[in-house]
Amino acid sequence: MKLALIGLPKCGKTTVFNAVVGTHKERQTPAHSAVQNIAMVKVPDERLDFLHSLFPEKRCTPASIELLELVGIFPSPWEVHAESATALALLREMDLIVEVIRTFPDETTPHPKGSLDPVRDLRDMEQELLLNDLLSAEKRIDKLKKAITKPTPTQQKDKEELEVLLRCKEALDKGQDVSTLPLTTTQQKQIKGFCFFTEKPRLVVVNVGENQVNREFKDLPTKAQVLAFCGKLESELLGLEDKERAEFQGAWGISEPAGLRLLKACYKTLNLVSFYTMEGEEIRVWSIPRGETALTAAGKIHSDIARGFIKAEVMSLADLKTLGSIKEVKAHGKLHVVGKEHIVQDGDIITFRFHV
Ligand SMILES: Nc1nc2c(ncn2[C@@H]2O[C@H](COP(=O)(O)OP(=O)(O)OP(=O)(O)O)[C@@H](O)[C@H]2O)c(=O)[nH]1
Ligand SMILES: [Mg+2]
Known part of the structure; x- marks a missing residue:
């Protein structure tokens, strides 16, 4: 999973x-x-x-996320980065975009727009993403309009792609995200290659000042989840020993470190569930979209497991925790044998039986 932090210069990325x-x-x-x-x-x-x-002898592999801080995505009169085009191209590869906006005052590093206005900054950023999508759509629309006048082998396909792109353009012209369009699976595939920014899940981080640590931002113009924290305090927190950190958190009224809150919010925004495997020497966690089946879960691990899927044995982590051991889970009839269609639940521990 890949995430990128984007924002105006000096917003605290x-x-x-x-x-x-x-x-x-x-x-x-x-x-x-x-x-x-x-x-x-x-x-x-x-x-x-x-x-x-429970199994200290096994190797334990946590999930990991690639996090990037991109520079200068938002060209503006005061600062145009030469790297903008590369940054935009990289941003297209991301699974989730984290938009950082600033409300902390800092006289030594003034806000590039001269004042603190999170609503304006978020709007500008969203506008920039939307305009970039519009440009990509229009470029392709122009090409397709010419292409469909000739009897080529792809004429029909081009016509269909043009139709869906015109719908995207219509939405974007109205300031609506591509993600708001009801598209068929085929249509979604037709526009997948464009990696539209306004189709991507987004999260907003408000980087607040030390005097606003527990402030909430409910009035921002976004449907995305909004997290507010003081980046500066939170990074200082990470440098402390456990005991000191707990005291520091308590004193500032910070219930959970920002990094953890951000990662949880990513999972929530991406609508993922985690399942666990304990085969062989390794305990491992995997993520798939909520609502997916045991077959998808098998495929996430290896295509062979999906291809040769026979059945899966599933217990919930909550049951294992309550009952204390796999033996007790079995004794209480809480180890279930399921087929391909089992909808994976968050916290399932799965053992796949397969034959290739
Ligand atoms: N008081 C205060 N200062 C902060 C906070 N976050 C960042 N700063 C300061 O603001 C300045 C810019 O922060 P950076 O994190 O470098 O911002 P950036 O967005 O990465 O900047 P560029 O990458 O150069 O565009 C630094 O001097 C930080 O110390 C905060 O929460 N409170
Ligand atoms: Mg930076």
Whole structure:
């Protein structure tokens, strides 16, 4: 899973990045100048820790997320980055976009627009994403309009693609996201290659000042989940020892570290469920979209497991926790044998039986 932090210059993207990643060794050296920071973040998972406590001899593999901080996506009169085009191309590859906006005052680093206005900044950012989608759609529409006048082997396909792109353009012209369009699966496939920004799940992070730590932002013009935290405080928090950190959190009224809140919000926004496997020497967590079947889960691990799927044995992590051991789970009839159609629940522990 890949996420990118985007925002206006000096809105605190690096500070938010540090608050999520800490100073850990997961940091990597960016391959592009359009990427300011990049890291693989291990997702903290209490359920995985619990399974590991039952089977300490097994290797434990947590989920990880690739987090990027992109530079200069938003061309504006005061700052145009040469890397904008690369940053936009990279942003198209992301599973989720995190929009960072700033409300912290800082006289030494003034807001590039001269004042603090989160509603304006979010609107501008959304507008920029939307305009970029409109440009991509229009470019292709022009090409297709010419192409369909000639009797080519792809004429029919081109006509259908043009039809769906015209609908996207119509929505974008009205300021609506592509994600709001009711499209058939075929139509979704037809526009998949464009990786429209307004089709991607988004999260908003308000980087607040030290005097606004528990402020909520309910009036922002977005349907996305909004998280507010003070990036600067949160990154300082990560540098502390456990005891000190707990005191610090308590004193500031921070219930959960920002990094963890952000990761949880990502899972929620992407509508993912986690399931666990404990085969062989390894305990591992996997994610698939909510509502998917055991067959999809099998395919997530290996195409062979999906191809040769016979059945799956499923228990819930909650039952294992309550009953204390797999033996007790079995004794209470809580280990279920299911077929391909089983809808995977968050916290399922699955053993796949397959034959290839
Ligand atoms: N007081 C305060 N200052 C902050 C906060 N977050 C960031 N800053 C300061 O604002 C300045 C810019 O923060 P960065 O995190 O570098 O912002 P950025 O968006 O990564 O900046 P660029 O990548 O250069 O565009 C730094 O001097 C930070 O110390 C905050 O929550 N409170
Ligand atoms: Mg930065």
